[in-house]
Amino acid sequence: MDSHSSVLVTGGAGFIGSHLCEFLLGKGHKVIAVDNLFTGRKENIQHLLANPKFRFVPHDIIDPLYLHEGIEQIYNLACPAAPLHYQFNAIRTIKANTMGVINILGLAKLNKARILQASTSEIYGDPLEHPQKETYKGNVNPIGIRACYDEGKRVAETLMFDYNRQHCVEIRVARIFNTYGPRVAQNDGRVISNFILQALKGEPITVYGDGMQTRSFCYVSDMVEGLYKLMNSDTTGPINLGNPDELAILEIARKITSLTKSQSKIIFMPLPADDPYKRKPDITLAKEKLGWAPKVDLDTGLKQTIDYFREQLVQK
């Protein structure tokens, strides 16, 4: 693909999407960001709006989208990603992952574009295999409060492969593990932004459960590079993208308290239903097929994220 072709990013005003738009513009592409601003914000892309190669299209992917203007690649990121927000209107979340994905696959078919679907480590559920390889089929509760998201993303993967088999649409599927960095919304509710904001405001740090559950956190610049490499590789996926550096949530709380030099106390609150006990990606495939591995360690990434939230709090 030459650097002047158009790339469409759904969810382009969101956390990962806005960084991806910026990265693609840096590579010389024309970028169309599609977003309904449910969890995304105009301010995430404000600095891009003056760029003649960038266009923002307000649109909900649950409704069909007809753009026939030589789009060569589509990144489908439109879907609320934080439990608080995807559970706020569970049916809309399922619609985004089914009707929305069908609409964007239709758009890919119309434009003969390659499409990358943002899937998630959540499709592994509460995993019985550790670390998780792409061959693991998952342990998901189909009727639980996370199902609108994790079962939704499983259907999204199915749709991608069926459109590939039936309509020869060129597909890529990325299984994204927990990602953090600047531009996560203050009301996002996910662990890193919650802990940093609580620490900076001197409020109690809310650890759910006993804090012994684990996650592995990938810095956003690494994730964007991984998505780009996958899109431009000859690998369909599904492929895990994430940082295999695994930590207990309590350790994260302590690390953030120390990095912010906060006086905040750690308090323990009930663990939400179906909260996975451990999570860590096996990224052998990404290393082999994409030559990709994360470069930013947790301390470096956390410091940058802390600086971002410090500035945000001063502005408010």
Ligand code: NAD
């Ligand atoms: P985010 O909530 O910041 O971004 C999602 C964006 O999609 C927002 O801008 C939102 O307004 C938009 N959106 C939601 N529903 C839409 C709809 N129906 N139509 C149009 N736009 C819609 O979250 P994020 O962390 O940037 O996540 C981006 C993608 O990556 C999501 O698909 C998410 O499932 C996936 N993902 C993220 C993580 C992570 O840790 N951040 C992990 C796994 C997967």
Ligand code: UDP
């Ligand atoms: N978590 C927590 N306190 C918070 C927010 C989250 O202890 O204020 C826990 C949550 O229960 C989970 C982990 O941190 O075990 C990661 O949660 P997050 O919502 O960030 O992501 P996900 O569960 O979707 O991986």
